[in-house]
Amino acid sequence: MSFSRRKFLVTSLKGAIGAALPISAFRLLSPAEARAVVGDASRRWVFLVDTTKCVGCGLCVKACKKENEVPYDAPVTRTWVERYVVTRDGQTHIDSPNGARDGFTDPRIDDQEIPAEEITKAFFVPKLCNQCENPACVQVCPVGATFQTRDGVVLVDRNWCIGCGYCIMACPYGVRFFHPVYKVAEKCTFCYHRISKGLESACVQACPFEARRMGDLRNMEDPVTQIIMNERIAVLKDEYGTKPQVFYIGLDARVR
Amino acid sequence: MKKHALKPLWVALTVIALVLLARYVMVPKDFGVNGRNFTYGFHRQSAINDWLVVPVKYKGKESCNECHDDKYAENLESRHRLLECENCHGPALEHPENPERLVIDLSRDLCLRCHSKLDYPNSPRGALPGIDPAEHNAGLACSECHNPHRPDLEDM
Structure with a gap:
């Protein structure tokens, strides 16, 4: 077998060019170009709930309903507060009358008297949309009517939603519902119209005890980010893999 | 074909x-x-x-201060300084144009949100001053005795 020097060089050159061709289909992007493609993710809205501060006044629920035009007397709400009362016999009594729109004023739970000396611990847990990093509700939307903004908030396109209800069933946290007036899926928006103007969300502003706070996870100086980084926090239903972005301080294992 | x-x-x-x-x-x-x-x-x-473009309805305490600076200052000295004015008076909306006057809610339910006694250990609710609404002057508006802007009892 003869393999001349000339033939070796020609074959090598052909091989090199052939291998380089598909690579030339790729293009090196400048950081600015890459950002334009991926989107400006310079902000990531997150929420921090301190359950050790909540007293169950429900002013957040009232403010949310009025700010976001959720019908006040309809049994739906974007945010709500749950009460957990643990008694000596190990039982957990849970309620949230009207989503705590009018607060908790009655010591009875589901018409059941609970003597004060029987209570070992009791606490209130505010809940709202977790604005998940991997939102199940967005994955299931068949028409592209719900989506995640680049700063991490999940919104619903009221003009595009067909009202199929898949998202309402997909959400592990039960935060979605049908808007009784618009007849489309409805959910907490972190008060997108307020936070985008530099205001606090209605529930954060209304909370007299700073049990609710909001921050930007991309900003290391943000006090909320500092707490999430440095203190002991938890999220709800971590096992679903949706990466919820509402963080809780003092979350009890009984909270579902 | x-x-x-x-x-x-x-x-x-x-x-x-x-x-x-x-x-x-x-x-x-x-x-x-x-x-x-x-x-x-x-x-x-x-x-x-x-x-x-959703309109902002709750304007915040600082915007109340622009006209009601006396009430604002009084509130800041009291234990109710953590409360937003609009928590009790309702959202300002386009006040003072629309509505011209905000409703003053004197119902007991408003105060009972925090001050109905719930005897909970290890909860800040249990530490708040609270009453049993059925026992404590039932039927009377709280503001008959307590000034909500300045609720400290020594000022009664």
């Missing part, structure tokens, strides 16, 4: 063309992958603006 054999093909192509035309007309021009990927960012870009 005979012409009649091709007829179903023309019908099928026409239907496909009509569907594509309808899709072109009906789908908004800004519909597409606008977020981080197809799974989470496939939407109408202008839907974000629909949410940005």
